[in-house]
Amino acid sequence: MNRPILENLWNKLDPRTQEWMRANPGTVILPRSVTEALVRASGSPDSLEGVDRNGQLPLSPQDQTFIKSVAAASPVGHPVPPGAASA
Secondary structure (H helix, E strand, O other): OOOOOHHHHHHHOOHHHHHHHHHOOOOOEEOHHHHHHHHHHHOOHHHOOOOOOOOOEEOOHHHHHHHHHHHHHOOOOOOOOOOOOOO
């Protein structure tokens, strides 16, 4: 399936996307808008494996753990310093 990507792209994501992820730490499939933000951050549309025909991205267990750790590191509405969370 897909490999963990969020930790590598976290600092490249726009603050709204980071905020969405921190507000939704239990997500297992990213919606199209968030997947598009990951594509922009990666710089390559072919870099994301596992994007379905609806443009959604199922998360690996490692990515799910990373989102939960970022959400726990700082409450929603407060920025997370780069490198603050580590899965």
